Amino acid sequence: MKMKKLLFSALATTFVLGVGYTSASAAALEDAGYTVSPTALEVAESEVITPYYVPVEAGFGQARETLNNTSSVNHSKKLNWGGGATATYQVSYNDGIVTRDFAANYYSTSLNTQYSLGPYTQYTWDNTLRVSNGSTATATGYVKLVR
Numbered sequence: 001m002k003m004k005k006l007l008f009s010a011l012a013t014t015f016v017l018g019v020g021y022t023s024a025s026a027a028a029l030e031d032a033g034y035t036v037s038p039t040a041l042e043v044a045e046s047e048v049i050t051p052y053y054v055p056v057e058a059g060f061g062q063a064r065e066t067l068n069n070t071s072s073v074n075h076s077k078k079l080n081w082g083g084g085a086t087a088t089y090q091v092s093y094n095d096g097i098v099t100r101d102f103a104a105n106y107y108s109t110s111l112n113t114q115y116s117l118g119p120y121t122q123y124t125w126d127n128t129l130r131v132s133n134g135s136t137a138t139a140t141g142y143v144k145l146v147r
Contacts, residue, residue, distance in 0.1 A: 056084040057129040061110075063141030071147050072116040077127065080108035084133025096125025096143065115145055122146040 028086040061078030081089055092101045095113040117123055131137050 001116050006119070054083050054085055054134060056089075056131050056133050056135050057082050057143060058129045058137040058139040060127065060139055060141045063127075063139065064142040064144075065142070066146060068146045070117075070141040070145055072114070073145065074112055074114050075143055076110045076112050078108065078110050079129055081129075081131040081137065082089075083137075084135065086133055088133065090132040092128075092130040094126075094128045096127055109139065113143075117145050117147055120147075 058081045061080065065075075067073055067075070070135075072078045077095065079091070079093060081091065087105050090101075091104050092099060093111060094100075095111065097113060097115075100111065113125075115125060122145060124142050127141045127143065129139040
């Protein structure tokens with residue numbers, strides 16, 4: 001038991017003195033006129049890091065919408081996106097009827113679509129938004145009409 005206590009005390013003392021010695025040595029070297037290399041934290045704070053990969057995000061204002069007691073509606077869907085490597089986004093939006101492709105230097109828009117049930121009592125149109133700008137993001141949702 002005494003051997004364990006003695007060993008633990010020796011290790012603890014070595015650790016405490018070693019940490020103090022390292023700090024004191026760096027300070028002593030600087031006082032003597034030597035240049036001490038910066039720590040990783042100082043390097044990270046002084047350098048501007050340009051990220052290689054910035055993810056793109058895509059989404060809907062409300063992804064899943066059910067509209068009750070209607071057989072026809074001119075519906076507006078809010079689309080939003082962001083991130084990426086440049087200021088221009090390649091946007092592709094399928095509203096369940098037609099696909100719209102466009103380039104944008106803005107982060108959101110609203111697009112209108114005319115939905116009509118026809119002979120059905122209910123129908124669901126799947127929506128897909130794909131945004132590309134260095135990488136690609138996809139968001140999915142739907143518009144459902146119920147008579």
